[in-house]
Amino acid sequence: MNDGNNPLGTIYVSHRAIATIAYQAALSSYGVVGLAAKNFAEGLTQVLVKDPAMGVDIQYDGNQLIINLYIVVEYGTRIKSVATSVAESVRYQVEKALSMPIEQVNVHVRNLRISNPD
Secondary structure, eight states: OEEEEETTEEEEOOHHHHHHHHHHHHHTSTTEEEEOOSSTTGGGSOSSBOOHHHHEEEEEOSSOEEEEEEEEEETTSOHHHHHHHHHHHHHHHHHHHHTSOOSEEEEEEEEEEOSSOO
């Protein structure tokens, strides 16, 4: 992503760097167990992914930045509240890091996980 010119030169931020910021923000959100693969074929071998490039999709067309997150939510939490919280946290953290507005943050709940079965 090209963040424009400044007096010292041009700044480029890789999609992977943005994905890492979004990944960490999502993981720190209440109710999120982890991130899942973007498509089911990638996720057949493991439910939770540790690579931000697999659980976060970044789209940038030169003007608009769109982030898609694929999360696994803790069973028993309010899914809508968790998804809203994740979207807000990711938007805040990425905008803070890039000093650039984000067009959309889309949260896709891929699975539910029971962490502490009784």
